[in-house]
Amino acid sequence: SCMLRLLSAVxxxxxxxxxxxxxxxxxxxxxxxxxxxxxxxQHITNEMIVTKNGRRMFPVLKVSVSGLDPNSMYSFLLDFxxxxxxxxxxxNGEWVAAGRAEACSEGRSHTGVYIHPDSPNFGxxxxxxxxxxxxxxxxNQVNExxxxxxxxxxxxEPHLHIVSxxxxxxxxxxxxxxxxxxxxxxxxxxEEITALKIKYNPFAKxxxxxxxxxxxxxxxxEPKEA
Amino acid sequence: SCMLRLLSAVxxxxxxxxxxxxxxxxxxxxxxxxxxxxxxxQHITNEMIVTKNGRRMFPVLKVSVSGLDPNSMYSFLLDFxxxxxxxxxxxNGEWVAAGRAEACSEGRSHTGVYIHPDSPNFGxxxxxxxxxxxxxxxxNQVNExxxxxxxxxxxxEPHLHIVSxxxxxxxxxxxxxxxxxxxxxxxxxxEEITALKIKYNPFAKxxxxxxxxxxxxxxxxEPKEA
DNA sequence: ATCTTTCCCACCTAGGTGTGAACC
DNA sequence: ATGGTTCACACCTAGGTGGGAAAG
Numbered sequence: 088s089c090m091l092r093l094l095s096a097v098x099x100x101x102x103x104x105x106x107x108x109x110x111x112x113x114x115x116x117x118x119x120x121x122x123x124x125x126x127x128x129q130h131i132t133n134e135m136i137v138t139k140n141g142r143r144m145f146p147v148l149k150v151s152v153s154g155l156d157p158n159s160m161y162s163f164l165l166d167f168x169x170x171x172x173x174x175x176x177x178x179n180g181e182w183v184a185a186g187r188a189e190a191c192s193e194g195r196s197h198t199g200v201y202i203h204p205d206s207p208n209f210g211x212x213x214x215x216x217x218x219x220x221x222x223x224x225x226x227n228q229v230n231e232x233x234x235x236x237x238x239x240x241x242x243x244e245p246h247l248h249i250v251s252x253x254x255x256x257x258x259x260x261x262x263x264x265x266x267x268x269x270x271x272x273x274x275x276x277x278e279e280i281t282a283l284k285i286k287y288n289p290f291a292k293x294x295x296x297x298x299x300x301x302x303x304x305x306x307x308x309e310p311k312e313a
Numbered sequence: 314s315c316m317l318r319l320l321s322a323v324x325x326x327x328x329x330x331x332x333x334x335x336x337x338x339x340x341x342x343x344x345x346x347x348x349x350x351x352x353x354x355q356h357i358t359n360e361m362i363v364t365k366n367g368r369r370m371f372p373v374l375k376v377s378v379s380g381l382d383p384n385s386m387y388s389f390l391l392d393f394x395x396x397x398x399x400x401x402x403x404x405n406g407e408w409v410a411a412g413r414a415e416a417c418s419e420g421r422s423h424t425g426v427y428i429h430p431d432s433p434n435f436g437x438x439x440x441x442x443x444x445x446x447x448x449x450x451x452x453n454q455v456n457e458x459x460x461x462x463x464x465x466x467x468x469x470e471p472h473l474h475i476v477s478x479x480x481x482x483x484x485x486x487x488x489x490x491x492x493x494x495x496x497x498x499x500x501x502x503x504e505e506i507t508a509l510k511i512k513y514n515p516f517a518k519x520x521x522x523x524x525x526x527x528x529x530x531x532x533x534x535e536p537k538e539a
Numbered sequence: 540a541t542c543t544t545t546c547c548c549a550c551c552t553a554g555g556t557g558t559g560a561a562c563c
Numbered sequence: 564a565t566g567g568t569t570c571a572c573a574c575c576t577a578g579g580t581g582g583g584a585a586a587g
Contacts, residue, residue: 136557139569143555160386160433176566207386207434227568239567273568274557281557290555293574362581365545369579402542453544465543499544500581507581516579519550 112210115154117247117262120217121146125266127283132182133269134280141224141234145288148220148245148267155210160252161259162206163213165220167198167235170242170268177276198235198243207252225271237271244268338436341380343473343488346443347372351492353509358408359495360506367450367460371514374446374471374493381436386478387485388432389439391446393424393461396468396494403502424461424469433478451497463497470494 119125124146125133136142148165155161173184201223205212226234237243245267249260275281285291345351350372351359362368374391381387399410427449431438452460463469471493475486501507511517 145556209433285557288556290576291557291574292576294557296574371580511581514580516552517550517581518552520581521551 112155112259115249115260116152117249117260118151119264119266120149120151122264122266124287125264128280129266129268131277131279131283133267134272134275134277135225135269136275137225137227137237137239137271137273139226139228139230141226141230143221144223144225144269145284148223148247149217150247151217152213152249155214155249155259157209157211157214159210160207161210161213162208162250162252163203163218164206164248164250165201165203165223165235166246166248167237167243168246168263169196170244173242174240175242175270176240180277182270182276196238198237199233201233201235213249227271227273239271239273242268242270337382338380338485341475341486342378343475343486344377345490345492346375346377348490348492350513351490354506355492355494357503357505357509359493360498360501360503361451361495362501363451363453363463363465363497363499365452365454365456367452367456369447370449370451370495371510372493374449374473375443376473377443378439378475381440381475381485383435383437383440385436386433387436387439388434388476388478389429389444390432390474390476391427391429391449391461392472392474393463393469394472394489395422396470399468400464400466401468401496402466406503408496408502422464424463425459427459427461439475453497453499465497465499468494468496 128146135144171184175182176185177183201220203218203220204222205218224234225237227237227239229236244263244265246261246263248258251257251259275284285294354372361370397410401408402411403409427446429444429446430448431444450460451463453463453465455462470489470491472487472489474484477483477485501510511520
């Protein structure tokens with residue numbers, strides 16, 4: 088009876104895989120969340136900070152998925168394709184392509200792959216709520232596994248891959264969203280990007296407050312000391 | 314080639330399941346980590362705080378596992394068995410059983426089951442590092458899914474279950490550790506338990522510092538104000 | 540009165556921000 | 564000089580501690 092209770096606990100929300108045959112994903116649909124926010128950044132050319140130890144992305148890549156087989160197992164992967172072979176420069180308030188990159192033979196450079204930490208999991212799990220890639224970290228140095236290595240001042244487009252896990256691995260989906268393109272930077276170039284990041288990223292709230300304070304009065308807050 | 318790279322990324326560390334037949338777990342071994350620490354608490358009768366919103370356990374239940382099939386899929390579950398039918402009381406510095414509990418018919422009362430968030434996953438995943446149940450929360454009210462409901466002033470013993478997930482669910486392992494027994498309380502009874510919690514739980518460091526400060530000098534720290 | 544529970548709190552851990560100076 | 568990168572830092576988010584007063 089203990090055994091029974093346990094197995095039923097597993098069964099609720101964690102169904103066993105299909106006994107035979109391939110899963111079917113009919114009408115598979117993958118939708119980018121927060122698309123309006125992404126477009127605000129895209130409109131002025133998005134930038135993402137890269138650091139030695141890895142920096143999260145903002146906005147966060149988030150997708151809602153439907154049409155998977157609830158009882159089959161999938162992994163969600165993210166990788167980053169160079170959007171072009173160019174090195175970009177920010178001059179006079181706009182981004183301009185500055186010649187071909189070094190050794191960027193138009194083919195993919197290897198950025199590594201980020202495996203969503205919920206992987207592997209059942210279709211039911213992936214579909215019950217939006218899948219959030221908030222823990223991806225971008226870096227410009229070789230690092231611990233799981234971080235994405237990108238070249239500063241190059242443009243990238245994130246690609247989402249859904250892979251069926253089981254006796255036969257199959258690539259189920261392979262989508263990307265134009266809205267999420269960005270140029271990797273070690274420091275923000277366009278101050279409008281900085282303003283948007285501060286406005287919408289809760290972790291940058293310190294600077295949002297500072298801005299409000301400055302609107303109301305003088306420039307610098309008093310240094311505090313005991 | 315893109316496809317190839319992706320699938321090989323999945324394959325490294327995320328092997329596909331066996332094509333046919335049941336997984337074999339020969340010489341399966343489950344070891345409690347931090348056993349010495351657990352025994353320090355056990356020696357003076359461990360207590361765990363329960364709250365309406367759920368309270369984490371300390372020490373944290375952590376096990377290292379070997380002998381699973383690296384390529385098969387398992388889920389790790391935790392539930393909490395009443396260690397006896399008694400309600401306990403702390404009087405004169407020691408715990409005494411105070412008669413049979415209300416409606417505690419010696420059978421299991423239903424505490425709910427905690428599913429380790431890495432579930433389901435491959436044997437290789439569970440074995441590559443100790444499996445930590447630091448996010449389990451104990452509560453005394455019905456709450457969001459995943460929290461463990463216990464009766465205050467009753468004694469419990471955590472039980473770990475490893476379940477094979479796949480075409481056939483099997484209970485692979487069912488172990489518990491005497492060292493991890495505890496009495497659920499809404500406030501600590503034994504001040505020696507409080508002292509141990511403060512000494513070893515990093516989140517209680519505030520009170521460790523206070524203790525040190527008091528040893529060196531006067532009772533109360535100055536109130537800080539700008 | 541006594542025992543148990545609840546609530547708010549100061550104080551931590553842990554770690555994600557852009558800044559601005561220093562560095563290369 | 565110039566442009567890109569690194570680093571320490573103040574300031575947040577998010578949430579885990581036991582204490583102590585208050586309530587039941």
